[in-house]
Amino acid sequence: xxxxxxADFIIASYAVTAFVVAAMAAWVVLDHSSLKRMxxxxxxQGVTRRxxxxxxx
Amino acid sequence: MALxxxxxxxxxxxxxxxxxxxxxxxxxxxxxxxxxxxxxxxxDYQQGATxxxxxxxxxxxxxxxxxxxxxxxxxxxxxxxxHPLADVAGKAAAPLGAAFTFICLVTxxxxxxxxxGTYWVWDARLTSMLVLLLLYxxxxxxxxxxxxxxxxxxxxxxxxxxxxxxxxxxxFSVDWWNTLHQPASILRMGGxxxxxxILIPLLxxxxxxxxxxxxxxxxxMRNEILRRRVRTMQxxxxxxxxxxxx
Numbered sequence: 001x002x003x004x005x006x007a008d009f010i011i012a013s014y015a016v017t018a019f020v021v022a023a024m025a026a027w028v029v030l031d032h033s034s035l036k037r038m039x040x041x042x043x044x045q046g047v048t049r050r051x052x053x054x055x056x057x
Numbered sequence: 058m059a060l061x062x063x064x065x066x067x068x069x070x071x072x073x074x075x076x077x078x079x080x081x082x083x084x085x086x087x088x089x090x091x092x093x094x095x096x097x098x099x100x101d102y103q104q105g106a107t108x109x110x111x112x113x114x115x116x117x118x119x120x121x122x123x124x125x126x127x128x129x130x131x132x133x134x135x136x137x138x139x140h141p142l143a144d145v146a147g148k149a150a151a152p153l154g155a156a157f158t159f160i161c162l163v164t165x166x167x168x169x170x171x172x173x174g175t176y177w178v179w180d181a182r183l184t185s186m187l188v189l190l191l192l193y194x195x196x197x198x199x200x201x202x203x204x205x206x207x208x209x210x211x212x213x214x215x216x217x218x219x220x221x222x223x224x225x226x227x228x229f230s231v232d233w234w235n236t237l238h239q240p241a242s243i244l245r246m247g248g249x250x251x252x253x254x255i256l257i258p259l260l261x262x263x264x265x266x267x268x269x270x271x272x273x274x275x276x277x278m279r280n281e282i283l284r285r286r287v288r289t290m291q292x293x294x295x296x297x298x299x300x301x302x303x
Contacts, residue, residue, distance in 0.1 A: 001096055004106040006171040013110045013164040017117070020156050021269065027152075028276040035283040042290045047297075049289060 064142055066282045073279045084268040091265040094258035110168040112259055116266035117160040121189060122224055124154025129221040132214035144210045147217065148200050149277035153270060155193035162186060173237055181230035182238035185223055192220040
């Protein structure tokens with residue numbers, strides 16, 4: 001594949017897009033695992049949401 | 058399951074857990090297909106291979122605007138019906154819309170240098186797109202810096218609805234003013250002006266980017282619901298500690 005005389009601009013466009021998309025995906029995944037850990041810690045400490053207590057009853 | 062049942066955050070989380078792996082897989086497959094088509098698309102007779110930047114730039118521009126449209130509908134849900142999931146949807150969409158608008162501006166700039174001879178001009182299309190990015194950043198700041206999340210959400214919803222006025226300006230800026238940016242060549246009266254050999258990869262990439270947006274949006278909504286649960290539980294814990302101390 002020949003990208004011609006402006007290959008740098010094309011490669012830079014794809015690189016920036018790949019970086020931003022990867023950053024968004026990483027943010028969503030890391031945020032999810034951090035929140036799950038915090039919820040687990042609170043659960044272990046015996047803190048329960050009212051709606052969950054209702055579900056368990 | 059009736060649509061109204063999804064308004065319950067717990068049921069919504071169950072649905073997201075079921076749908077998300079399929080949506081992520083579909084995104085990867087369509088992206089692989091779209092990128093293959095984009096790499097094998099012919100060069101443009103005037104722009105040469107730089108037309109390949111269009112396969113990123115145009116879908117990112119559409120999604121930057123679609124993100125704000127989605128946030129505007131969510132803002133109505135927040136202000137009129139005060140529905141918590143509407144607020145969750147709006148807050149989760151803001152960083153994604155900002156990211157796609159950023160991609161649109163950067164790739165547009167990198168496309169502009171070899172095509173127009175400049176990275177940037179203050180014409181109506183480029184400037185209104187930059188305004189959209191600044192509006193996104195404003196909404197994100199309101200959501201994340203307000204001390205009272207409810208007040209922050211309402212302020213962000215109002216700014217979102219006011220900012221929606223920018224959407225028709227972006228769309229019609231190339232018709233209303235004399236811009237360096239070209240007029241619409243896909244969504245226009247009389248059909249697309251682009252040859253199928255380039256239009257088909259472009260539409261495939263648009264579908265891939267749209268699937269990516271909804272995959273990330275659902276995942277970000279799930280995170281936001283969990284974040285609110287953590288906050289509620291932390292407040293309950295603090296309250297219990299304060300009561301025990303007195």
